[in-house]
Amino acid sequence: xxxLVQSGAEVKKPGQSLKISCKGSGYSFTSHLIGxxxxxxGKGLEWMGLIDPEDSDxxxxxxxxxxxxxxxxxxxxxxxxxxxxxKASDTAMYYCALLAHSYVDTDVDPHKYYFLDVWGQGxxxxxxx
Amino acid sequence: xxxxxxxxxSLSASVGDRVTITCRASQSIGRFLNWYQQKPGKxxxxxxxxxxxxxxxxxxxxxxxxxxxxxxxxxxxxQPDDFATYYCQQSFGAPQMYTxxxxxxxxxx
Numbered sequence: 001x002x003x004l005v006q007s008g009a010e011v012k013k014p015g016q017s018l019k020i021s022c023k024g025s026g027y028s029f030t031s032h033l034i035g036x037x038x039x040x041x042g043k044g045l046e047w048m049g050l051i052d053p054e055d056s057d058x059x060x061x062x063x064x065x066x067x068x069x070x071x072x073x074x075x076x077x078x079x080x081x082x083x084x085x086x087k088a089s090d091t092a093m094y095y096c097a098l099l100a101h102s103y104v105d106t107d108v109d110p111h112k113y114y115f116l117d118v119w120g121q122g123x124x125x126x127x128x129x
Numbered sequence: 130x131x132x133x134x135x136x137x138x139s140l141s142a143s144v145g146d147r148v149t150i151t152c153r154a155s156q157s158i159g160r161f162l163n164w165y166q167q168k169p170g171k172x173x174x175x176x177x178x179x180x181x182x183x184x185x186x187x188x189x190x191x192x193x194x195x196x197x198x199x200x201x202x203x204x205x206x207x208q209p210d211d212f213a214t215y216y217c218q219q220s221f222g223a224p225q226m227y228t229x230x231x232x233x234x235x236x237x238x
Contacts, residue, residue: 035224035227044216044230044232045165045167045173045218047218047225047226047228047229049225050224050225059223059224062130095172097172102179102182104160104179104182111159111160111161113161113178113179113182113220114178114220114227115163115175115178115179115218115220116173116175116218117175117184119174120172121172122172
């Protein structure tokens, strides 16, 4: 079974650093991009960015560029999301997700269609003084 | 950036009702549109990818349609397990730019 298992809930103070993790199992870890999404309490999903675990090529949504760092350690099938200096506004649930792709009709449509197929269970981050 | 707008933001339905949720993209995205279901306290789950392809294991009461800028998710007969929030997501262009709609909450009438 393909699974992503995230690290546990965190409570931090403003200005502290934090690194949360997402460990993949049941598939070839370097075969799929892994992304992160934020969900603030009672709000919708926001796509933060993603990493290719094969070469650690990382791309960020403009809203999160410079705010977080995504990294990977393929030797232990783990992707990370980290903050250098947390703010109260970073309080949210964070999900990692595996980017799968499929073809729908190769006779007429050559495109690869990407979607978030497997999700971690989420890591709650609370930043409060 | 491509903006995704869902409507309505919420709706109430009874078991057995037909429900339609729409998602509009700010520019043409072909069929690069996915739908997810999220229940309270749980991670999202993909229902539909490429606008109309049903993900394995998803009941056939769910269907998706559309292309270009206008898309719909239809639940042909709402079941008790379907009360949840639904999100569209565009997957056109660079993967770091994949954006979600704001969500549509479907609750019981």
